[in-house]
Amino acid sequence: MMEAIVLKKFGAFANLDLAQVPTPTITSKQILVKRLAVAVEPYDVHFVAGNAGTASLPVTVGSSIVGEVIAVGSEVTDIREVKVGDRIVAAPHLKACAEYVAIGRQAFAVVPDKVSDAVAVSQAVAGQTAYQMINAQLQPQAGETILIHGGAGAVGYTALQLALLRGAKVYTTARQHHQAQLEALGDVTVIDYQQQSLKDVLNQVDYVLDTVGGATLQASLAILAPKGKLVSLVDDPTRYKTSLQDAQQVFMKSRGSDLSELLQLIAATRVEVQIDQVVPFNLANLKRGYQLSQANQLNGKYVLA
Numbered sequence: 132m133m134e135a136i137v138l139k140k141f142g143a144f145a146n147l148d149l150a151q152v153p154t155p156t157i158t159s160k161q162i163l164v165k166r167l168a169v170a171v172e173p174y175d176v177h178f179v180a181g182n183a184g185t186a187s188l189p190v191t192v193g194s195s196i197v198g199e200v201i202a203v204g205s206e207v208t209d210i211r212e213v214k215v216g217d218r219i220v221a222a223p224h225l226k227a228c229a230e231y232v233a234i235g236r237q238a239f240a241v242v243p244d245k246v247s248d249a250v251a252v253s254q255a256v257a258g259q260t261a262y263q264m265i266n267a268q269l270q271p272q273a274g275e276t277i278l279i280h281g282g283a284g285a286v287g288y289t290a291l292q293l294a295l296l297r298g299a300k301v302y303t304t305a306r307q308h309h310q311a312q313l314e315a316l317g318d319v320t321v322i323d324y325q326q327q328s329l330k331d332v333l334n335q336v337d338y339v340l341d342t343v344g345g346a347t348l349q350a351s352l353a354i355l356a357p358k359g360k361l362v363s364l365v366d367d368p369t370r371y372k373t374s375l376q377d378a379q380q381v382f383m384k385s386r387g388s389d390l391s392e393l394l395q396l397i398a399a400t401r402v403e404v405q406i407d408q409v410v411p412f413n414l415a416n417l418k419r420g421y422q423l424s425q426a427n428q429l430n431g432k433y434v435l436a
């Protein structure tokens with residue numbers, strides 16, 4: 132048996148508690164890791180509230196982890212180079228907030244020596260999402276324009292850096308007090324969404340990464356080029372009766388290969404990471420992190436290690 136933080140009932144964060152649960156038994160296609168760090172993800176907050184995903188309760192929470200490998204399934208090394216003692220990062224759907232976690236062989240990346248536990252786990256969900264949206268879904272080319280909503284957020288901050296690496300001209304929405312920080316990253320134009328309208332700044336943009344939905348998504352469709360492409364992480368563009376063929380809602384899929392490539396960029400200091408704070412792993416700190424995330428009071432990732 133092992134200790135884990137479990138959700139007993141959907142709703143309040145008070146429904147999270149410590150419990151003894153069975154230690155995972157891995158299959159031949161899994162690795163077993165000892166938890167080193169987890170990050171608070173917006174998905175976790177929505178899941179606890181009952182607004183995202185389903186599971187039989189009680190269930191161990193947590194969707195991002197860095198861990199030390201303590202066992203490797205016999206079929207894992209057929210396709211992955213990993214050994215006992217390595218640090219890995221992954222984004223399991225659930226069950227990260229436990230002493231030990233089983234991870235599928237396709238879902239993890241080995242963490243480079245130059246990358247800390249906190250930095251690696253901060254990118255497990257947000258960074259991996261940004262990587263897939265920019266480098267697989269949208270693929271902006273040099274000189275093309277892209278609008279990334281929420282540039283100061285965890286996904287947006289990594290996404291705009293990846294778009295810059297591809298040579299794109301980047302526009303992003305953020306509050307005014309984030310302007311200097313975001314523009315320091317490169318050729319970035321910050322649109323203060325509290326003071327400016329998209330249509331007054333942009334027209335015929337080639338790509339849009341939407342992290343907001345609703346009215347913001349509608350406004351983004353209005354300034355998207357006829358042959359442009361929009362992906363939304365949070366809303367379905369077809370709800371707004373657009374005639375555009377290339378506007379869709381897309382979800383991140385856990386791929387260790389994507390995480391590995393992103394971590395190499397971070398290790399080479401080509402992508403920087405925002406961390407709000409790193410605190411000891413315990414129940415009280417996890418609840419506090421969920422509260423801060425729900426209240427939108429974090430500037431970067433909240434990590435428990």
